[in-house]
Amino acid sequence: MSFLANILAEQSKRGLIAPCIYTTGFAGKDFTLLPALLDFLDADLIDIRFAPMNSKPIQWRKDYLRMLLKDRYRHIPHLGNRLSRESGKPSIQNLSLGIKIITELKANLLLMCECPAQEECHRAIISQSLKKQGFDTQEISDWKSLK
8 A cells, every 4th residue: 555545544544534435346347456446445345235145256256255355345235236136126225224334434435236337226326325425436437447
């Protein structure tokens, strides 16, 4: 981590600056870029899938991500889309509780699900809700462009 990133992380821990909240989808992404992306953002991964246990390929499964990222991985099922396998409008399990949990973490966060485009995903609902509460969010669609 760079000197500046260390300073920002320390300020964030002390509440001097607001943590950053990023969103992304992993469909079509290179799994090997994920740890470097989290390092670049100085962020923890928040898995917002309702049931991430049976993902294919295996490296996107909850247990594999937890093994790889250790304490930098959290699954927040409250922000999962209950209707992800069905057609229709997204239905988030418990939006208010999920937002309460992540905003109390006081850290930079990367909210991740599978959908490639935020506008077609429940990430958009979560982002809008966070913005209404005064949090800035930023969608990261290209993992390779961050250096």
